[in-house]
Amino acid sequence: MLDYKFIKDNLEAVKANIANRFMQADAEMVVALYDKRNGFIVEIDEQRRLRNENAAKMKGPMDQAARQALIEEGKKIKEEISRLESEAEETLKLLDMEGSKIPNMAHPDAPVGKEDKDNTEIARFGEPTKFPFKAKDHVELMEALDLVDFETAARVSGSKFYYLKNEAVLLEMALTRYALDILQKHGFTLTITPDIAREEILEGTGFNPRGAESNIYALEGTGTCLIGTAEIPLGGYYAGQIVDFSKGPILMAGVSHCFRREAGAAGQYSKGLYRVHQFTKIEMFAFTRAEDSDAMHMKLREIEEEIFRSLGIPFRVVDTCTGDLGAPAYRKFDLEAWMPGRGDEGDWGEITSTSNCTDFQARRLGIRYKNDEGKNVIAHTLNGTAIAISRGLISVIENGQQEDGSIRIPEKLVPYCGFEKIGPR
RNA sequence: GGAGAGGUGUCCGAGUGGCCGAAGGAGCACGCUUGGAAAGCGUGUGUAUCGCAAGGUACCGGGGGUUCGAAUCCCCCCCUCUCCGCCA
Incomplete structure (x- = not known):
């Protein structure tokens, strides 16, 4: 497989290469899915950071009411994370599917042709x-x-x-x-x-x-x-x-x-x-x-x-x-x-x-x-x-x-x- | 195929719910020491990912689950070892 970041940074070359090889692959969709996946990563990481912070507050002894409030907060974060994760999973699958269709780049000296x-x-x-x-x-x-x-x-x-x-x-x-x-x-x-x-x-x-x-x-x-x-x-x-x-x-x-x-x-x-x-x-x-x-x-x-x-x-x-x-x-x-x-x-x-x-x-x-x-x-x-x-x-x-x-x-x-x-x- | 024991960083190995990205040791790198080396002492030593950066997040065989919080508890799978069965 090709590196997604490479595809994004060299989109035109990747598209030309796909055309030269007469292959069916959609580099633009890969880039769109890659960006979408990265958006999810940022969001999920932020929620996880909140979760870890919240959990860290509960390490020491504390009174029941305060603890209970933190637990409630933690539960909310947990739900949000699992919602984001299941959405992200679908994007990831699509990205993998589309990404694996992208062929390797060709050597500049390889003759361009179909058969x-x-x-x-x-x-x-x-x-x-x-x-x-x-x-x-x-x-x-x-x-x-x-x-x-x-x-x-x-x-x-x-x-x-x-x-x-x-x-x-x-x-x-x-x-x-x-x-x-x-x-x-x-x-x-x-x-x-x-x-x-x-x-x-x-x-x-x-x-x-x-x-x-x-x-x-x-x-x-x-x-x-x-x-x-x-x-x-x-x-x-x-x-x-x-x-x-x-x-x-x-x-x-x-x-x-x-x-x-x-x-x-x-x-x-x-x-x-x-x-x-x-x-x-x-x-x-x-x-x-x-x-x-x-x-x-x-x-x-x-x-x-x-x-x-x-x-x-x-x-x-x-x-x-x-x-x-x-x-x-x-x-x-x-x-x-x-x-x-x-x-x-x-x-x-x-x-x-x-x-x-x-x-x-x-x-x-x-x-x-x-x-x-x-x-x-x-x-x-x-x-x-x-x-x-x-x-x-x-x-x-x-x-x-x-x-x-x-x-x-x-x-x-x-x-x-x-x-x-x-x-x- | 059956029964049991395991799988933690480059390696060995500790860790049974929060102080753990992870003790200790070996190795490696750099420095000191030395005529040079060994020994010794000191310092450092994973990867991936997002981000201009600061930093965040993830990773203790793999995947699910429980929990506010999992290397640690539960389930499934893979692999290794021992014994039994089968077999070339």
């Missing part, structure tokens, strides 16, 4: 893989090699679930371990996170656990949800705490399952493993001082590039446009891998994403640090995908396909897999 085609390509590694034969998509390749089973999963769990089978299982483990080794080398603390988190943590991280358009599975009657990404349990790791940056930023890596409802998402571009209800992901998360987050964002992006470059997968990097940022992000870079089986002739498909959320998540999560003046200030948080296994599998398998339907494993991955190729069979 993915407005993203700016800023780097490219390798060139789209060319085959002397008609490329197949990962579904065809994997089903032929008995590496995946969507049909049985649909019967057992529903559509958009899958069983990974045989070498694909080992490939998932190999990609996981490969990414973790790289992250450990870069100083990340490795974790396997809970796959379930409390709703407050979801909300603090900027996810909406409820509503028809929510992408989150809520666990009925528990106040908890299945996580959609390890960003949630990692972001929540220091919730309510004052973190110590004396040894530099805090880097955490999390292995988790990700659960997404993906309600309404369908079509050719969601085929196979591309958009599923459950997958494994290795996530990077960073907590930094305010002045360090831009540099950290570049570092996360470089690590993502390192992982896919070393796997020999062609990809490009895009600077995500304002309309595509999502509420918490200040700036976002996506890596899009070349997927030879995507669409008719292959296409780019998003494989990782790294966001600088500045203090937007940390404000509601209550994550702070002591700055040089010894003041507690809100930390910055960043996240980035090291590798999302399902899409990682797509890129490895589609780019590694051979004419005979076998899959060549990237060289760097061979020691982790224990095999150089899968198939043919």
Whole structure:
């Protein structure tokens, strides 16, 4: 969430930002509600002061009549306070509701635009893989090699679930371990996170656990949800705490399952493993001082590039446009891998994403640090995908396909897999 | 899941209705002392919010309640520990 005082002091900029992001939020209403809430606070505080004063008069011994008069006075104040409090509560609820719709400010260099085609390509590694034969998509390749089973999963769990089978299982483990080794080398603390988190943590991280358009599975009657990404349990790791940056930023890596409802998402571009209800992901998360987050964002992006470059997968990097940022992000870079089986002739498909959320998540999560003046200030948080296994599998398998339907494993991955190729069979 | 014991500031820990934003200690910061350090002595040491400020208000796990007045009494919830049950 954004700071209300900031919204009030920078109303025009906040409104422009909402427009640039094509979001529905009413900054003016937030300011009006904020002022109204502050009015209540002043009134309530004044009444409480009167109450405390009145109560203090009664400390010592005194005659019955005087005491009785003070008690009567106290009762009146009490009623007034509770009347004001119940009125204020409604304003507070509205403020919170409207306030949480206001997105984070965007980086001045983030391209302004509405949808993915407005993203700016800023780097490219390798060139789209060319085959002397008609490329197949990962579904065809994997089903032929008995590496995946969507049909049985649909019967057992529903559509958009899958069983990974045989070498694909080992490939998932190999990609996981490969990414973790790289992250450990870069100083990340490795974790396997809970796959379930409390709703407050979801909300603090900027996810909406409820509503028809929510992408989150809520666990009925528990106040908890299945996580959609390890960003949630990692972001929540220091919730309510004052973190110590004396040894530099805090880097955490999390292995988790990700659960997404993906309600309404369908079509050719969601085929196979591309958009599923459950997958494994290795996530990077960073907590930094305010002045360090831009540099950290570049570092996360470089690590993502390192992982896919070393796997020999062609990809490009895009600077995500304002309309595509999502509420918490200040700036976002996506890596899009070349997927030879995507669409008719292959296409780019998003494989990782790294966001600088500045203090937007940390404000509601209550994550702070002591700055040089010894003041507690809100930390910055960043996240980035090291590798999302399902899409990682797509890129490895589609780019590694051979004419005979076998899959060549990237060289760097061979020691982790224990095999150089899968198939043919 | 059942029974019990707890949750107080950075940490340990006192506090069972008003004198408590909270004793005492540790830690930390600054000063004195020292050749330098340790010890010692002294001083200071939470956060949020409203306000130009003075100052006010709130916060003792969270939320309700009782009361003129709650860290303290009552109810619900969360968490930790011990024992039992169940279980991988």
